[in-house]
Amino acid sequence: MIRMMTLLRLISIHPLLWIVIALSIATAHFLEVSLLLGIIFIHEMGHAAAASFFSWRIKKISLLPFGGVAEMDEHGNRPLKEETIVVLAGPLQHVWMVGLAYLLFSLQLLPEDLFHLFLNYNLMIFVFNLFPVWPLDGGKLVFLLLSLKDSFPRAHQFTLLISLFCLSLFSVLILVTAPMHLNVWVVIFFLFFSLYHEWKQRRYIFMRFLLERYYGKKATPDILKPIQANEEDLVIHVLEKFQRGCKHPIIVEADGRETGKLDENELLHAYFSEKRLTDKISDLLFSYY
Numbered sequence: 001m002i003r004m005m006t007l008l009r010l011i012s013i014h015p016l017l018w019i020v021i022a023l024s025i026a027t028a029h030f031l032e033v034s035l036l037l038g039i040i041f042i043h044e045m046g047h048a049a050a051a052s053f054f055s056w057r058i059k060k061i062s063l064l065p066f067g068g069v070a071e072m073d074e075h076g077n078r079p080l081k082e083e084t085i086v087v088l089a090g091p092l093q094h095v096w097m098v099g100l101a102y103l104l105f106s107l108q109l110l111p112e113d114l115f116h117l118f119l120n121y122n123l124m125i126f127v128f129n130l131f132p133v134w135p136l137d138g139g140k141l142v143f144l145l146l147s148l149k150d151s152f153p154r155a156h157q158f159t160l161l162i163s164l165f166c167l168s169l170f171s172v173l174i175l176v177t178a179p180m181h182l183n184v185w186v187v188i189f190f191l192f193f194s195l196y197h198e199w200k201q202r203r204y205i206f207m208r209f210l211l212e213r214y215y216g217k218k219a220t221p222d223i224l225k226p227i228q229a230n231e232e233d234l235v236i237h238v239l240e241k242f243q244r245g246c247k248h249p250i251i252v253e254a255d256g257r258e259t260g261k262l263d264e265n266e267l268l269h270a271y272f273s274e275k276r277l278t279d280k281i282s283d284l285l286f287s288y289y
Contacts, residue, residue, distance in 0.1 A: 004049075007048050007049065007052060007058070010058055011060070011063065012062045013063050014064045016065045017064065017065050019065075021037075031114075039097065039121050039122055040068045042093050043068065043094070045070075046093040047086055047087070047089050048061050048070045050085055050089035051072055051089075054085075054086065056074050058071070059071040066183070066187050066190060067187070072086075075205070075208040076208075076244050077209065077212045077213055079245055080147060080244060080245045087137050088137075091130060091137055094122045094125065101119065102115075131166065131170070132166050133170075133195075134159055134160055134195060135194055139159060139163050142162055142163070146158050147243065147245070150243070151240060151242060152209050152244055156202055156206070157202060163191075163195055167195065170188070209242075209244075213268060214268040223245060224249070225243060225248055226248065226250070227242075227251065229251065229252055229253070229281050230252075230281070231252055231280065233280065233281050234280055235276060235279050235284065242264070248264040249262075250263070250267060254282075260285045266284060267284070
């Protein structure tokens with residue numbers, strides 16, 4: 001109960017949402033808007049409740065004029081299983097909501113028109129959120145899937161490129177089938193802007209991922225995965241091979257033979273504390289051994 005009260009205090013309502021609510025009252029669509037906002041609220045609280053269960057740092061739960069978002073102060077160093085559960089916790093809320101609505105409808109406690117409206121809204125939000133576009137839940141699942149094999153920066157960049165392709169395809173589809181649907185275009189432009197902003201910030205996002213590892217604010221990694229590096233490789237180029245959910249011992253080689261080993265913390269320390277931004281791996285070997 002205390003945890004739920006803490007989550008409720010993190011709720012933030014965008015000022016424009018009040019205008020949307022006022023317009024819905026003026027145009028006699030308050031019930032529809034209330035249903036939609038209620039579904040979105042429960043969806044986001046699902047994410048927040050799962051994140052709170054794993055003791056994630058939650059910044060706020062925002063309700064926007066065209067959706068909602070549970071913002072976390074986490075930067076990719078939580079176990080992938082945890083992250084998957086937190087992402088799926090939002091869409092899973094629609095399952096019990098539809099089940100409850102069907103029960104109330106079966107008991108004749110919910111009018112048929114209201115039941116079908118509630119069902120349609122749930123289906124719409126469920127399907128839309130699983131669309132493979134960042135920062136929707138589907139886009140986050142794509143990022144997690146790519147992170148199983150690729151390094152953090154590669155998985156992140158591929159996620160954004162896949163998102164751009166899917167969103168462009170969706171935009172063409174809307175242009176052909178429903179070009180005058182203003183609400184959909186508002187959401188599409190918001191997603192394009194989010195992708196553009198995420199792409200511009202991708203290097204900064206990667207640095208936050210590394211810094212969080214460096215300061216130890218991460219869970220115990222699931223996998224020990226060595227990285228093979230040549231003596232002539234730059235430190236930053238080796239750091240760019242770091243992967244989510246893995247601990248990386250660095251195997252240093254020259255001419256096909258092993259010349260030494262480094263711990264990932266030694267690379268992070270050299271890069272962030274000693275500011276050895278242009279050093280080679282061999283420079284670290286000579287310094288530490």
